[in-house]
Amino acid sequence: MRPEAPTVLVAMSGGVDSSVAAGLLLEQGFRVVGVTLLMRPQQSHQAVTWCCASGAVESAQAACHALGIRHEVLDYTDAFAASVLQPAWREYRAGRTPNPCVHCNVHVKFAALYQHLQPANARYLATGHYAEVVHGDAPRLCRAAFAPKDQTYFLFGLNRDVLNATLFPLARLSKDDVRALAQKWDLPTAQRPDSQDACFVDADGHFSEALRHWFDDAPIPGPICDPSGRVLGEHRGIHRYTVGQRKGLGVATGQRAYVSRIDAHTHTITLTIDETDLRSAALLTDDAHWISGSAPSFPLACQAQIRYRSAPVDAVVTAQGHGLHVAFSHAQKAITPGQAVVFYRDDCVLGGAWISRALP
Template identity: 40%
Template sequence: MPTEHNNTIAVAMSGGVDSSAVAALLRAQGLEIVGLTLQLWNQRRLAGHEGMPESVQGRCCSIDDVYDARHVAEKLGIPYYVVNQQARFEADVVRPFVSEYLAGRTPIPCTLCNNHLKFDQLLITARQIGADRIATGHYARNHYDPARGRWILSRPADYTKDQTYFLFGLTQDQLSRTIFPLGEMQKPVVRGLAAEAGLAVAQKPDSQEICFIPGGDYNLFLKAYLDEQGEPMPDTSGELVTTTGEVVGHHEGIQAFTVGQRKGLGLSTPNPLYVLSIHPDSHQVTVGPDDALLSRDLYANRLNWISIPELTEPIRVTAKIRHRHTPAPATLTRVDAETVHAIFDEPQRAITPGQSAVFYQEDEVVGGGWIT
């Protein structure tokens, strides 16, 4: 149930307009604010290495973002701290990302970061500096429901900025100590608040790339990172095959593919072919027509429940299988304590192992897990 909180709130400041607007908004409300930025990755670490681009523009958590966050804190007159979490970020986010890709799955590092690092470490640091709550610039809503005795996570007013897909791993304790001031706001209003507060980041573009992968070339990052670590790139080369087993080509490694991919197959065919599935044991990549990507069900494990304590009987949900996917109606059934089975009313395209499946009832997040 809700607990009494003190008047000090730690704001997770990324250097972007959203978290900066949150700091300005809470400061204007007369609350005691402390700014925190997690230093997660050395943006120059692999720049130019093994063909990696030199530019670090457009990524979250860059050194420029730290400078912007510090400038906002100075403008607002609030204490500001940078917390170095590079070692933990590499262990909990980067290494699992590398391992998943080499195993033929497609992980989501931003979700891994939220689940295993950001909220956990921010709350620990907040307590150390006398704050028992954190505020973030995520577009989401949360509240306590006394009837269920649970904290509820819901989609924001601005559906176009909905970030609940990346937050399904938050625990009840984390939700009880987190506030999302932008949950009821539209993005243009947020920019307006930042402008009114005189913040230079008011018109700063949103970051688009994963913080440690400039240019978005995952395969290039894997090569550069493993080379830096003195580790050989595993030989996962193999065959491109059809659903009937016919060999139609060869590839240089399963890590270069994801389900639904069309480009980069190296095949010339009358009709477009797409990656249907990846087989890490045989190193085969199955390709086929677009309609073969449609599937009626998925299994997910490593579950976290939010609006319910656990799944005990089949329930109706809408399930989201990627960030830009429109939640689709499905029936969710427990397989065992670690696994659920979702059966969609209509086939969904490119259900991808390694991605998250997040389950909703109307705007509420029921819970989520990782597609197997």
């Protein structure tokens, strides 16, 4: 008797990537179930516009129908608020710039699918991320073949058990390849636009201000100063600013200016007109997460990436207190507290950590 094909739970966001991921798994002989995580509360603040959630369930249902697979919806609105939105707002209030996508992947999306494997009698979970996983006793998370869409930066927090249960069908495809397959299969998601960086925004397109509205928190004004401490104006909340920002500063300096420092204790924003003030040779982090499950031997020579769109840079990592010290081969611009620094070797993720502050 022929053994039954293993079942895969595919995270269906309603976009083209997850739809094609499901289609590829069907072609490979898996039994596929589409799963959409409901993360948008039924009652939403009038000042908040949701992006990735708009029509997601309906679009995912249509894609599953076109593929001939079952579609399920799991309610994770409470988990999303507790594990993503609340921590993000705390970070903004502390003068840091959060990366909610990392928290959402680790604590909501992959966690939800992994927890649902046994009840669904499924062996694997899959997503439409551009990344590659190599299964084994020491699983590896590696960059996608199509570098412009590689998303491993957002996945550094996944543990070995989750990685060994994960499939990334788009690992070796480009975005054009994906859209071509969607058109070939006549999927309703073929022309759906790519998801936005933020899950929801306010009327002006700001994620941080949308969070403030969401939690009904009053903005705390404070001074905008130059490096000497001279007051240039007043802001409407430090959550509106990030290190390196040069637009929407709230004051006119007559020259191109950048946010160089955010002081959450005094609610002060410091601007500089000297780009060298933004450059740092090293940084400190909070606790780190390692794909292997344990810290490597230090000092660690690797490549470090300080934001999603930044190129990785040669670095040396050492332990310092409860966190890490990361020294770069050359100075980096606008190292941002609250963002992740992710460590790579041979295009595979070693781990990552949250940036606490930049060093000269």
